[in-house]
Amino acid sequence: MKTAVTIAGVTFQNPVMTASGTFGSGMEYSEFVDLNRLGAVVTKGVANVPWPGNPTPRVAEVYGGMLNAIGLQNPGIDVFIERDIPFLKQYDTKIIVNVCGKTVEDYLEVVERLGDTDVDMLEINVSCPNVKEGAIAFGQKADCLYDITDQIKKHAKQPVIMKLSPNVTDITEMARAAEAAGSDAISLINTITGMKIDIHKRQFVLANKTGGMSGPAIKPVAVRMVYQCANAVKIPIIGMGGIADASDAIEFMMAGATAVSVGAMNFVNPYTTIEMVEGIARFMEEQHIEDINDIIGCVK
Amino acid sequence: MKTAVTIAGVTFQNPVMTASGTFGSGMEYSEFVDLNRLGAVVTKGVANVPWPGNPTPRVAEVYGGMLNAIGLQNPGIDVFIERDIPFLKQYDTKIIVNVCGKTVEDYLEVVERLGDTDVDMLEINVSCPNVKEGAIAFGQKADCLYDITDQIKKHAKQPVIMKLSPNVTDITEMARAAEAAGSDAISLINTITGMKIDIHKRQFVLANKTGGMSGPAIKPVAVRMVYQCANAVKIPIIGMGGIADASDAIEFMMAGATAVSVGAMNFVNPYTTIEMVEGIARFMEEQHIEDINDIIGCVK
Amino acid sequence: MEQKTALKKKETARVLSQTRIAPGIYDMWIATDLAAQAKPGQFIAVYPKDKSTLLPRPISICEADPDKEALRIVYRVAGKGTEEFSNYQEGDSVDIMGTLGNGFPMEKASGKTVLLMGGGIGIPPLVELAKELKERGKAEQILITAGYRDDNLFLAEDLSQYGEFYPATEDGSAGAKGNVMDAVAAQGLKPDVIFACGPMPMLRAIKGYAFESGIEAYISLEERMACGVGACLGCVCKTTKKDSHSHVNNARICTDGPVFEAKEVEI
Amino acid sequence: MEQKTALKKKETARVLSQTRIAPGIYDMWIATDLAAQAKPGQFIAVYPKDKSTLLPRPISICEADPDKEALRIVYRVAGKGTEEFSNYQEGDSVDIMGTLGNGFPMEKASGKTVLLMGGGIGIPPLVELAKELKERGKAEQILITAGYRDDNLFLAEDLSQYGEFYPATEDGSAGAKGNVMDAVAAQGLKPDVIFACGPMPMLRAIKGYAFESGIEAYISLEERMACGVGACLGCVCKTTKKDSHSHVNNARICTDGPVFEAKEVEI
Helix, strand or coil, X not given: CECCEXXXXXXXXXXXXXXXXXXXXXXXXXXXXXXXXXXXXXXXXXXXXXXXXXXXXXXXXXXXXXXXXXXXXXXXXXXXXXXXXXXXHCCCCEEEEEECCCCHHXXXXXXXXXXXXXXXXEEEECCCCCCCCCCCHHHHCXXXXXXXXXXXXXXXXXXXXXXXXXCCCCHHHHHHHHHHCXXXXXXXXXXXXXECEECCCCEECCCCCEEEEEXXXXXXXXXXXXXXXXXXXXXXXXXXXXXXXXXXXXXXXXXXXXXXXXXXXXXXXXXXXXXXXXXXXXXXHHCCCCEHHHHCCCCC | CECCEEECCEXXXXXXXXXXXXXXXXXXXXXXXXXXXXXXXXXXXXCCCCECCCCCCCEEEECCEEEECCCCCECHHHHHHHHHHHHHHCCCCEEEEEECCCCHHHHHHHHHHHHCCCCCEEXXXXXXXXXXXXCCHHHHCHHXXXXXXXXXXXXXXXXXXXXXXXXXXCHHHHHHHHHHCCCCEEEECCCEEEECEECCCXXXXXXXXXXXXXXXXXXXXXXXXXXXXHCCCCCCEEEECCCCCHHHHHHHHHHCCCEEEECCHXXXXXXXXXXXXXXXXXXXXXXXXXXHHHHCCCCC | CCCCCCCXXXXXXXXXXXXXEECCEEEEEEECHHHHXXXXXXXXXXXXXCCCCCCCEEEEEEEEECCCCEEEEEEECCCHHHHHHHCCCCCCEEEEEEEECECCCHHHHECXXXXXXXXXXXXXXXXXXXXXXXXXXXXXXXXXXXXXXXXXXXXXXXXXXXXXXXXXXXXXXXXXXXXXXXXXXXXXXXXXXXXXECCXXXXXXXXXXXXXHCCEEEEECCCCCCCCCCCCCCCEEEECCCCCCCCCCEEECCCCCEEEEHHHEEC | CCCCCCCCEEEEEEEEEEEEEECCEEEXXXXXXXXXXXXXXXXXXXXXXXXXXXXXXXXXXXXXXXXXXXXXXXXXCCCHHHHHHHCCCCXXXXXXXXXXXXXXXXXXXXXXXXXXXEEHHHCCHHHHHHHHHHHHCCECEEEEEEEECCCCCXXXXXXXXXXXXXXXXXXXXXXXXXXXXXXXXXXXXXCCEEEEECCHHHHHHHHHHHHHHCCEEEEECCCCCCCCCCCCCCCEEEECCCCCCXXXXXXXXXXXXXXXXXXXXXC
């Protein structure tokens, strides 16, 4: 039985990854999950300098999911290279570093610093809805996305994954822009912008007013967008958005994803990723699937 | 205690309405709900001629909600005027007729026919994601929305509500286009496009592949968009999207909605609307709110 | 207009009993005064408590006992909703709405040899139907055939009380080997009218057989539903005649059906 | 790297008992071997079964009995999640993760007069804290004050076993009228070190009092959490020193806390 998938020349032992921002750099969850058994750890976004993030409350519960407005708090690339990469290199898994920034230069600085490190891929967060400084525009306008992808590709030594925002009219337009500018893969969906009001206090639950929605509630939107993109571009897709178990992972793969990421569900069940790895193997056995690659995009 | 709200000169005894397509023309739910106690019945979309709708399966359950791809099956304006309007006129509630079409001319024909009838308002469905013929473009491009609104306003005798699609990058751009073209109000959100795959059958659950997602799962997105629009335009907003109880209704009103519509939750509990009317009154009593209008948009 | 007294209602009822009567098949009695209005072929909507699954499950009425104010449903565990229901025990609450849909047209059996045909989880509604036909109907003869996977002949005892009962099993372990059409052939049954409920391939076969033999057949259809009361237009089937709602030959299974004359639906 | 044996785990445990000890306040004992590692001031995450509410509720550990492998939590019903927990009965399952966070720095009380201060639903963690201090700590004297709404002095009996207990009530129906600071004034308490848990206004008052009096104070903070293990960075508080994770003076309450030295946090 073959569970390995390959994206831009990087082979992952299985298609189960972690969604950026929900798994730190793996340290915290290493008490629950054997990182050696994951396809990849996708790290929390890292910027060129430390970011303090947003005021609290930063998280809120919603029906079948949650809102977050962390604001990409992170220690910056120096600490990350010194502490987080060596930690992850102890494990037999692939490392995908999520990169965030406020300007193109910010992104390029991080990408260049990472060029000398032993990480496997870069995921570019151009779609965080919780950072006001303008990064979101990169992810919501096709020409901006093209430009930043083009710049990053010129500087990156590792293969590049552009992470797409679902908060757009036409996700395929964004996917095509990323592909045209040379992105090696795309990942989607980032969170959907939402809001929650405390009617007794008459105030927003999040200090940031809005937050990014994740969890099972958004899965149908994510599956739809993955399907649309899979039929619009040739580069591989990493699917995410409310994935809770092996069935969900397989649904995304049948829609066209080559790999999948577990996000908010890590918080609900810290063993989600490992149970998913096992559940996918069980499904393959039951359904007599020799190679997981055979189901990618099989529903047309 | 004042629960009445006014939109474009039409006064509703309370802010609780039904969302188009989830309540027929009231006939089916009149066995469960005293229609005399609703703010308004918003009818299922009606076109100039009968529409057969989409193949089945037309509905699918998703986490905290459902997908539908009915495809606006409807008997056409002739039967509607002859049967549905007289039925609704028996009740002491307002009538808002949802109008659908494939071309501008289709819409105008229905709008003109309704001009001679005794209905209170028109809601224009330019955002149904399940009709392929192009109507969705009216709801996803600001200039198209402006044009059709402008045309409809020239022909409509009743006040016009443009119903907005959430499947856009910037909902405020759409709201502003509707307002600029003279729309008397806007309603939002219509459903979010989603997809579900049956991994054992390896096929889409809906015959139409994609469907419109509704239910509590989409509420945070709807609240956010209502808030954004309330801060972008001056015309009143009818809020909808996963509203399940009085607390949800109040959340939408605090975000800026003047009235609210109950959609998918009618299917989960046919008494939802009436319980909401009672729950809003209870909340007003507990919170010493004299006039429901005082809470509209109170969270900034 | 003043509000009329409703026939349909949603309520929280009590489970009187529940037993597993075959692998994956459960038999639940529910205390509800809806029993008084239940007709053979009608169904109820049962709502899961699990808040991730909001829509009701349409489940056919297997038996109604108006005196005891009790309804019986027999259903197969097919997903999260029915899985939840199968765990209910005596005294637990169960959220239901009913009674929904139109029943079988009992009068069509008057003075006739009527054949009830059920397949799999389409067998349960035949119980109330057979009972009513026997106790209050005017059929000359009641024949019943039911198709099972194997010799787990659930509800066979119930059905045998009300008519001549001919099972069929896919594995041939009891009755005719094959499906209900094989049982009809094996027994040489010659009905004047057919009432049927079961999976689509079976209903298609019955429709073909009825057409060729010039027999009236009434079949009960299933489709994914949302509202269950005719408002959402989710559960339609193509009909040869104009439907009552939209006049577009798309009848609502939940309210115009679930029972249709076979020749009037495209299946 | 090979997988280490985990200290933290998520598991489905059993409810040993549950009682309502004050209006809206519940006392639950849970069978779990996490009791062996529980430290005063730590908390567990409790997961609702209601699938509309997915995130765990952080609830402080009130008492741990390693011999009986049992943990006690005392919590207030504040929403759908805790409402659900309050309906659990002996034998029911309860999904928990633990043990989380760092406890109070017991060693800071050595040879000192330590004052434990609790307000409302911040009172429960004082029980295990007082017990540990008394049984294994080296404090010279243990003073305890707890602020209640009224004379429903929940956990007062437990606390009185381990130290001098001074309640305060908002309505003056028992102990000092007012809050814990009023009790301190009324009793003329002179602590060397303070361990506190309670609502933010109380913690702010204690921080101010400790600063003015030159007393070391350790306070337990609360914030909306998602992961509970330090990964999501949802539950941070501003700190005067660089935090261990991001070095941006935003410490994670769930893992760097929940107990912080008062002077090191901006509250």
